[in-house]
Amino acid sequence: xxxxxxxxxxxxxxxxxxxxxxxxxxxxxxxxxxxxxxxxxxxxxxxxxxxxxxxxxxxxxxxxxxxxxxxxxxxxxxxxxxxxxxxxxxxxxxxxxxxxxxxxxxxxxxxxxxxxxxxxxxxxxxxxxxxxxxxxxxxxxxxxxxxxxxxxxxxxxxxxxxxxxxxxxxxxxxxxxxxxxxxxxxxxxxxxxxxxxxxxxxxxxxxxxxxxxxxxxxxxxxxxxxxxxxxxxxxxxxxxxxxxxxxxxxxxxxxxxxxxxxxxxxxxxxxxxxxxxxxxxxxxxxxxxxxxxxxxxxxxxxxxxxxxxxxxxxxxxxxxxxxxxxxxxxxxxxxxxxxxxxxxxxxxxxxxxxxxxxxxxxxxxxxxxxxxxxxxxxxxxxxxxxxxxxxxxxxxxxxxxxxxxxxxxxxxxxxxxxxxxxxxxxxxxxxxxxxxxxxxxxxxxxxxxxxxxxxxxxxxxx
Numbered sequence: 206x207x208x209x210x211x212x213x214x215x216x217x218x219x220x221x222x223x224x225x226x227x228x229x230x231x232x233x234x235x236x237x238x239x240x241x242x243x244x245x246x247x248x249x250x251x252x253x254x255x256x257x258x259x260x261x262x263x264x265x266x267x268x269x270x271x272x273x274x275x276x277x278x279x280x281x282x283x284x285x286x287x288x289x290x291x292x293x294x295x296x297x298x299x300x301x302x303x304x305x306x307x308x309x310x311x312x313x314x315x316x317x318x319x320x321x322x323x324x325x326x327x328x329x330x331x332x333x334x335x336x337x338x339x340x341x342x343x344x345x346x347x348x349x350x351x352x353x354x355x356x357x358x359x360x361x362x363x364x365x366x367x368x369x370x371x372x373x374x375x376x377x378x379x380x381x382x383x384x385x386x387x388x389x390x391x392x393x394x395x396x397x398x399x400x401x402x403x404x405x406x407x408x409x410x411x412x413x414x415x416x417x418x419x420x421x422x423x424x425x426x427x428x429x430x431x432x433x434x435x436x437x438x439x440x441x442x443x444x445x446x447x448x449x450x451x452x453x454x455x456x457x458x459x460x461x462x463x464x465x466x467x468x469x470x471x472x473x474x475x476x477x478x479x480x481x482x483x484x485x486x487x488x489x490x491x492x493x494x495x496x497x498x499x500x501x502x503x504x505x506x507x508x509x510x511x512x513x514x515x516x517x518x519x520x521x522x523x524x525x526x527x528x529x530x531x532x533x534x535x536x537x538x539x540x541x542x543x544x545x546x547x548x549x550x551x552x553x554x555x556x557x558x559x560x561x562x563x564x565x566x567x568x569x570x571x572x573x574x575x576x577x578x579x580x581x582x583x584x585x586x587x588x589x590x591x592x593x594x595x596x597x598x599x600x601x602x603x604x605x606x607x608x609x610x611x612x613x614x615x616x617x618x619x620x621x622x623x624x625x626x627x628x629x630x631x632x633x634x635x636x637x638x639x640x641x642x643x644x645x646x647x648x649x650x651x652x653x654x655x656x657x658x659x660x661x662x663x664x665x666x667x
Contacts, residue, residue, distance in 0.1 A: 242330050248338060251324060251331045255342055258320035258349045259417070263475035266313035268549055270487020272356055273613025274503070275306065279643065280615035281633045282606075284504040286533055292503075298642030298666040308648040310360065314353035315379055321346040323382040344409030348418045348426070351402040352549075354378065355430055358395045359617050360645045361661065365396055365434045366624035367639065374659055386655045389647075396434065403427040421451040422473035425550035432558045433617060435625050441562035444555045445571075447472065453552045455578060459524050462548055463539045470552040477544035488547045489539040492611060494529070504533040505610075508633070513607055520584040521607055538611050553579065553608055561601045564594055576601050579608060616643075636666035 245251060263269045277283050278295045288296045291306040300307060324346045328339060354376065362375040371393030378390045378398050390398075406423040413419050428443035447453070454469040456462055462470050494501045505513075505526065514522045525538040539545070560575035576597070577587040588600055605618065616632075623630040623638040630638045637643075642665040652658050 241327065245324075245327050245330050246332060248331060248334050251328060251334065251338075251342060254320060254324045255345055255349075258317050258324070258346070259475070261313060261317045261320060262349065262352065263477070263547070264313050264316075265487030266309040267317060267353070268356070268475055268488075268547060270489070270491060270547070271306065272310060272314070273488060273547075273611070274491045275310070275360065275645075276613035276616045277611060278503070279632075280619055282506055282509045282610055282615050284506045284533065286504050287500065287502065295645075298636055298640065300642070300646045301663075302646045302649040302652060302660065304646070304648070307360075307645045308650060310645075311357060311376075311648055311651065314357050318350045318353045318379045319382060321350040322379060325350075326382045340409050341411060341414070344406045344423070345418050347402040347406040348410065348423050350380070351399045351406070352426065354395055354402075355399050355426075355433075358392060358399075359433070359620075361647060362392045362395070363639060363644055364617070364620040364624055365392055366621075367392070371396065374661070377658075386657070388655065388657055389659050396430070399430055400427065403430065416474070416476050418473055421447055421453075422550055424451075425472045425555055428555065428558055429550070432562065433621055435621060437562040437565040440558055441566060441568075444559040444562065447555050448552065448559060453555075455552055455556075455582065457582065459520055459582065460538075460540065462551055462553065464546070468548070468551070471546075471548050472550040472552065472555070474546045474548045474551075476546050486545060489545050492536040492539060494535060499529075501529075501533070501535050505536050506633075507534075509606075509610065510534045512603065513610070516585060518584050519607075520582075525610070536611050554614075557601065557605045557608065561598060561605070564598050564601060567594070569594060569597065572597055572601065576604055579604055583607075632666075640664075640666035642666035 363373045375392040375395040377387040410420040431440035556575045564572035641662045
């Protein structure tokens with residue numbers, strides 16, 4: 206179980222420049238400049254850079270909320286009520302290159318990767334690092350580099366499996382601290398890099414290290430990647446390892462997974478470092494009512510609410526939703542606190558991954574056990590023993606939607622299902638899962654900065 210500790214934060218980077226103005230000028234360097242060797246010279250400096258990558262990951266434009274929210278907004282869990290501005294473009298699958306949401310998503314995500322790369326490229330400048338520290342820091346940096354690549358490729362490229370060789374355009378792979386222009390790689394190549402980084406991270410990370418990424422975090426995240434690829438054997442093996450050997454346990458309280466205190470389910474989370482640190486609050490604030498207006502930024506769709514309330518005995522219905530005075534459905538899954546943590550990898554998702562992968566592989570015993578654990582906690586009866594494998598998979602997918610609502614999984618899950626065995630799937634019954642609008646446009650600053658950057662096809666979905 207992760208301990209709820211606070212890590213120190215590197216507030217910002219100092220700009221490092223080389224000047225080509227002649228020897229006379231270079232004899233009088235600016236008094237406030239430092240060299241690269243001075244910037245990262247001690248183990249404390251290296252740890253501060255690593256901490257800054259974690260901090261960037263928890264920003265609202267990364268995994269502090271907006272990444273997750275866009276994964277809900279473009280799918281079928283959110284109502285059109287109060288959706289406007291950039292959000293409306295995502296909701297209607299009509300994004301363009303000028304949206305602040307996608308510009309910030311890509312910029313903040315690759316700020317995480319950039320800081321990880323900075324450490325990887327310059328660790329040799331640090332004196333006094335033990336071999337154990339070097340190994341641990343490299344593992345964390347690789348883990349942190351993999352996350353933004355995975356999150357971004359799912360928004361800016363068609364899903365894995367869209368073509369037989371996954372040759373469709375993905376994103377630029379950033380594996381070096383550099384200003385060099387990098388063109389887009391194929392989705393297949395991006396996934397290969399993500400998998401390579403996570404596999405190496407698994408070999409380097411310790412078994413446990415409080416709130417920082419450890420071996421189980423890398424294994425759990427890689428299970429998510431393989432599951433997105435519909436690689437059920439590898440997803441099963443990793444999820445099974447985490448469940449059986451990671452020392453995590455299911456929370457009996459449905460609200461405990463989303464809290465400021467330690468949860469027995471948490472495998473990896475982004476952490477608010479103080480009472481005044483609101484970097485993670487986008488995860489919560491998009492759904493919770495604004496105290497000054499009483500209105501939430503977004504409400505749940507009728508389709509989601511019908512699915513959630515299909516069984517009145519479902520405790521999630523009772524604890525995670527409330528109808529306000531205007532009849533809009535608020536999601537109350539996330540706590541109202543001045544700061545919050547965001548679980549990125551947790552045991553419930555590992556159980557859902559293992560359940561569906563097991564069913565796909567013919568291991569229905571494990572599939573029944575996992576999904577019944579989740580249903581029992583929710584106050585529901587077990588799945589009847591005679592249920593066919595096909596119907597069991599449908600039940601597991603439905604439970605996945607109910608359990609992970611608001612966590613950013615829905616758009617990517619629908620695309621995964623479509624690739625697997627639902628080629629005619631239409632999101633909200635309107636838009637084909639593979640229409641141009643289901644892929645976000647590459648932001649204008651990326652296109653301007655690199656004239657060779659390939660834009661995504663234009664056009665919406667209706």
